[in-house]
Amino acid sequence: MSSQEQLLEGLNGPQRDAVTHSGSPLLIVAGAGSGKTRVLTHRIAHLMAERGVRPGEILAITFTNKAAAEMKERIEALLGTRAANTMWTMTFHSACVRILRREAHRLGYPSSFTIYDAADSQRLMQLVCKELDLDPKRFPPRSFSFQVSNLKNELVDYDTFSEQAQTEQEKKLAEAYRLYQRRLHEAGAMDFDDLIMITVNLFQMFPDVTEYYRRRFRHVMVDEYQDTNHAQYVFVRELVGAAEDSDTSVVPPAELCVVGDADQSIYAFRGATIRNILEFERDFPNARTILLEQNYRSTQNILSAANTVIDRNEGRPAKNLWSEQGEGPKIIGYVADNEHDEAAFVVGEIDRLTDEGVVRPGQVAVFYRTNAQSRVFEDVFIRTGLPYKIVGGVRFYERKEIRDILAYLRVLANPEDTVSLRRILNVPKRGIGARAEESVELLAARERISFAGALRRVDEAPGLATRSAKAIRNFTALLDELAEAVPGSTPAEIVETVLSRTGYLSELAESKDLQDESRVENLEEFVDLAREFEHTFATLLQDEADLEGEENQGIDPGEPTLVDFLERIALVADTDQIPDEDDEGGVVTLMTLHAAKGLEFPAVFLSGMEDGVFPHTRTLGDKTQLEEERRLAYVGITRAQERLYVSRAAVRSAWGTPSYNPASRFLDEVPSSLVDWRRAESTLAAPPSRTIGGRPGGGSGGFGSTFGGGRAKAAKEAPALSVGDLVNHDSFGMGRVELVDGAGDRTKARIDFGADIGEKDLLVKYAPIEKL
DNA sequence: GCAAGCGAACTTTTT
DNA sequence: GTTCGCTTGC
Numbered sequence: 001m002s003s004q005e006q007l008l009e010g011l012n013g014p015q016r017d018a019v020t021h022s023g024s025p026l027l028i029v030a031g032a033g034s035g036k037t038r039v040l041t042h043r044i045a046h047l048m049a050e051r052g053v054r055p056g057e058i059l060a061i062t063f064t065n066k067a068a069a070e071m072k073e074r075i076e077a078l079l080g081t082r083a084a085n086t087m088w089t090m091t092f093h094s095a096c097v098r099i100l101r102r103e104a105h106r107l108g109y110p111s112s113f114t115i116y117d118a119a120d121s122q123r124l125m126q127l128v129c130k131e132l133d134l135d136p137k138r139f140p141p142r143s144f145s146f147q148v149s150n151l152k153n154e155l156v157d158y159d160t161f162s163e164q165a166q167t168e169q170e171k172k173l174a175e176a177y178r179l180y181q182r183r184l185h186e187a188g189a190m191d192f193d194d195l196i197m198i199t200v201n202l203f204q205m206f207p208d209v210t211e212y213y214r215r216r217f218r219h220v221m222v223d224e225y226q227d228t229n230h231a232q233y234v235f236v237r238e239l240v241g242a243a244e245d246s247d248t249s250v251v252p253p254a255e256l257c258v259v260g261d262a263d264q265s266i267y268a269f270r271g272a273t274i275r276n277i278l279e280f281e282r283d284f285p286n287a288r289t290i291l292l293e294q295n296y297r298s299t300q301n302i303l304s305a306a307n308t309v310i311d312r313n314e315g316r317p318a319k320n321l322w323s324e325q326g327e328g329p330k331i332i333g334y335v336a337d338n339e340h341d342e343a344a345f346v347v348g349e350i351d352r353l354t355d356e357g358v359v360r361p362g363q364v365a366v367f368y369r370t371n372a373q374s375r376v377f378e379d380v381f382i383r384t385g386l387p388y389k390i391v392g393g394v395r396f397y398e399r400k401e402i403r404d405i406l407a408y409l410r411v412l413a414n415p416e417d418t419v420s421l422r423r424i425l426n427v428p429k430r431g432i433g434a435r436a437e438e439s440v441e442l443l444a445a446r447e448r449i450s451f452a453g454a455l456r457r458v459d460e461a462p463g464l465a466t467r468s469a470k471a472i473r474n475f476t477a478l479l480d481e482l483a484e485a486v487p488g489s490t491p492a493e494i495v496e497t498v499l500s501r502t503g504y505l506s507e508l509a510e511s512k513d514l515q516d517e518s519r520v521e522n523l524e525e526f527v528d529l530a531r532e533f534e535h536t537f538a539t540l541l542q543d544e545a546d547l548e549g550e551e552n553q554g555i556d557p558g559e560p561t562l563v564d565f566l567e568r569i570a571l572v573a574d575t576d577q578i579p580d581e582d583d584e585g586g587v588v589t590l591m592t593l594h595a596a597k598g599l600e601f602p603a604v605f606l607s608g609m610e611d612g613v614f615p616h617t618r619t620l621g622d623k624t625q626l627e628e629e630r631r632l633a634y635v636g637i638t639r640a641q642e643r644l645y646v647s648r649a650a651v652r653s654a655w656g657t658p659s660y661n662p663a664s665r666f667l668d669e670v671p672s673s674l675v676d677w678r679r680a681e682s683t684l685a686a687p688p689s690r691t692i693g694g695r696p697g698g699g700s701g702g703f704g705s706t707f708g709g710g711r712a713k714a715a716k717e718a719p720a721l722s723v724g725d726l727v728n729h730d731s732f733g734m735g736r737v738e739l740v741d742g743a744g745d746r747t748k749a750r751i752d753f754g755a756d757i758g759e760k761d762l763l764v765k766y767a768p769i770e771k772l
Numbered sequence: 773g774c775a776a777g778c779g780a781a782c783t784t785t786t787t
Numbered sequence: 788g789t790t791c792g793c794t795t796g797c
Contacts, residue, residue, distance in 0.1 A: 062786090063786050063787075064786040064787080065786080065787085066786075067786080091786080091787065092787075093786095093787045094787085115787095117787080118785085118787090192787050193787095195787080196787095224786085227786080266784080267784085267785075267786080269783085269784065269785080270784085270785060270786095270787095369783075369784075370782090370783055370784070371783085371784085372782075372783090372788095372789095375788095392785090426773095429773090429774085431773070432773095433773045433774080434773080435773075436773090468773095570787085571787065572787090592783090592784065592785090593784080594783095594784050594785065594786085595784095595785095595786085597786080598786090616783055616784075617783085618783065619783085628784095629784095632784080653788085654782095654788095655781090655782075655788070655789095773797105774796105774797090775795100775796095775797085776794105776795090776796090776797095777793105777794090777795080777796095778792105778793090778794080778795090779791105779792095779793090779794095780790105780791090780792090780793100781789105781790090781791090781792105782789095782790095
C-alpha cells in the first residue's frame with residue numbers, strides 16, 4: 001500500500017477530498033462528530049508526504065490550548081516528534097505573541113512585554129476611569145473595559161472611535177480608551193485583544209514583516225473558524241495574502257484551509273462572527289466548500305434530536321447529520337420537583353449505570369448552563385461517594401494568592417508593569433496605604449514619569465508621611481534585592497525566592513484563617529508547576545532552535561526564562577482540566593455547556609432544561625441570543641454518544657427565592673417519539689400565588705411544557721402595557737413605560753425608573769412588575 | 773492604615 | 788446564598 005493510500009484509509013469520500021484538495025482556499029464544514037480533527041491531521045500528513053511541504057511552512061491555528069495539544073499529539077503519532085514540535089500548532093493568541101515578541105519593538109513595546117488578562121485590564125480601566133474623574137455609576141469601568149474589548153475585536157482604534165463618538169457616553173468611552181491604551185503602552189503591556197489587533201497593525205504598517213511571515217507560512221489552517229472574530233479574520237487574511245494582490249505582492253498567497261460549523265458557534269457574545277464562515281466563499285474567491293455530514297459519534301436518536309432542535313434556527317445553510325450507528329436507546333427525560341431532586345435523580349442514575357457496568361464514571365458527563373448550578377450536584381456527589389470533577393469555576397491562576405505572586409514575577413520581568421506593581425505595593429502588608437499610593441501617583445503625573453519611576457523618587461512625593469516614605473524605600477529595596485536574584489535563577493527558584501523574601505508565605509503561615517492554609521498549598525502547587533514547566537519547556541525550545549537555525553541566532557534556547565514562564569501562564573489556562581478516562585474508571589465530569597464543546601461522552605446528562613435557566617432569562621427576549629442558546633443546546637446534545645438524559649426542576653431557588661420555571665422550549669423542539677419520560681411532571685403543590693390547571697404530560701407534541709401543579713412567577717399573566725403606563729418593579733421601584741416592542745411572551749418594554757436607575761429593557765412576561 | 777461590615781451583583785468566557 | 792468590593796468606623 002502506498003503512503004497515500006495509507007493516509008486515506010478509513011476516510012469517507014468528502015473526508016478524502018478535504019485531505020487531498022490543493023490550491024484554492026478550502027472551507028470544510030464539519031458537523032459535530034464528523035471526524036474533523038482526523039481530517040485536519042491527515043491533511044497535514046498528506047501535505048508533507050505527498051506534496052513535499054516542510055513542517056516549518058505549516059501554521060495550524062486553534063482556539064484552545066486543549067485543541068492545539070490534541071492536534072499536536074495526533075501529528076506526533078502520524079509524523080513524529082520533530083515534525084510536531086517544529087510546526088506551529090497553536091492558538092491565535094500564542095501565534096501572535098510569537099510574532100510580537102520578535103516585532104513589537106517597532107511599535108515601541110519591549111520584547112518582554114507583559115500580557116494582561118481580563119482581570120488586569122479591568123483593573124487598569126478602573127485606574128483610568130478614576131484618573132479621568134468619571135462617575136462609576138454613570139460610566140462603569142467594567143462596561144468600558146468590555147466595550148473597549150469589543151472595539152479592539154473590530155479593529156477600531158481610539159482615533160477612529162473618537163471621530164465617530166456622538167453621545168456623552170461614547171465621548172467618555174473614547175477618552176478612556178485612549179488613556180487606557182496609553183497606560184498599557186507605558187507599562188509595556190498588551191491585553192488579550194491587543195495581541196491580535198497589534199499584530200494586524202504590524203502587518204498593515206510594515207510590509208516587510210508581512211512578507212517575512214507570508215514566505216514562511218505557505219499553509220495556514222484554522223480550526224473552529226465559526227468562532228473567529230473580525231480581528232482574527234483580518235489576521236488570517238493578512239497572513240495568507242489575498243489572491244488579487246498576487247501581482248503586486250512578491251509572495252503568492254498561501255494555501256488556506258479552514259474548518260468550522262456555524263451550528264456550533266456559541267461565542268458570539270464575545271465577538272465571534274458566524275459571518276466569517278458564512279461568507280467564506282465571498283471573502284476568498286475560488287474557494288471550495290466540502291461538507292462533512294456523516295457523524296461517527298452518536299446514535300441516530302441523539303442526532304435526530306439535535307437536528308430537529310437546530311433546525312429551528314433561521315437562515316442556516318442546510319445540513320443534516322446522519323449516523324450508521326443505529327437508533328440506540330431513547331433519550332430519557334425526567335421532571336424533578338426541585339433542583340435537589342434533579343441532582344438526586346442524575347446521580348442515582350449514574351450510580352445505577354455504573355453499578356450495572358453499563359458505563360464507567362469517566363464516560364459520564366453532567367452539563368449545566370451556569371456554573372452556579374454545579375453546587376447542588378457537588379453536594380449529592382459528595383454524599384453518594386461517586387468520584388467527580390468539576391471543570392471550570394474558579395481557576396487556579398485566578399486565585400488571589402497566585403495572582404499576587406504572579407504580580408511579583410511580572411514586575412521582575414517588566415518593572416514598568418504598573419498594574420502588577422500597584423497590586424503588590426502593600427502585599428503583604430507593609431504600611432503603604434491608599435494615601436501613600438495616591439501621593440506617588442500625583443508625583444508621577446506631575447513629573448510625567450511612570451509610577452515605577454515615581455516610587456524611586458518618594459522623597460519628592462507631595463505630602464507623604466515620613467513613615468510611608470520609609471516603607472516605600474524598603475519596598476523598592478526589596479524589589480532590587482529580588483531583581484538581583486533573577487539572572488541565573490530558574491523560574492521555580494525565583495518563585496521560591498519571592499515567596500520567602502517578601503514574607504508572603506510566613507504571613508499566610510501565621511494566619512489562623514482556614515482559607516490561608518489552602519492558599520499555602522496552592523502556592524506549593526505553583527512552585528511544582530514552575531518546576532514542571534522548566535522540564536517540559538526546555539525540550540521544546542531545543543527542538544525549535546534546531547529547526548529555526550540561523551533565524552534564532554543570538555537567542556539562547558537553552559534555559560526557559562521568566563518571561564517564557566509568564567507567557568505560558570498568561571496564554572495557557574489550567575492544563576489538567578478535563579479528566580482523562582483512565583485506570584480506575586475515571587471520574588464523572590461536571591461542566592458548563594460551553595466547556596463541553598469539542599468533547600464527547602458515552603453518557604450525557606443535560607440538566608436544568610427550563611426556560612429561564614436554559615435558555616437563560618437574559619436571552620429570552622432577543623432572537624439572535626436565543627438562537628445562540630439553541631446552538632448551545634445543539635452542542636450539548638451532540639456531545640452524547642449513546643445515552644442522553646434531559647432533566648428539569650419545577651422549582652429552583654435562585655438568589656434565595658424560589659422560582660417556578662416552565663420546561664425549556666428546547667425540550668418542546670425534540671420530537672416526543674424520541675424521548676422516554678421517566679417522570680413527565682411534577683407533583684408539587686401549586687405555588688400560593690395562583691393556580692392554573694395542569695395538562696397531562698407526554699402527549700403528542702409539546703410534552704415538555706406541562707407542569708403538574710401549576711405555575712407562578714415565570715408563567716404569570718403578562719400585564720398589558722402601553723407607553724405612558726406607570727409600573728412598580730420589585731427591585732427598581734416606580735417607573736414609566738417608554739416603549740413596547742415584540743408580541744406574546746416576547747413582549748419587551750423599555751421602562752424609565754428615574755435618574756438613579758435609568759432605563760431598562762425588560763421582558764414583560766418575566767419581569768417582576770405590576771401595572772399601577 | 774486597616775478590618776469589619778454592608779450592599780450590589782449574578783450568564784456563558786477557549787485567550 | 789454567596790462572593791466581592793467598597794465604605795465606614797476605629
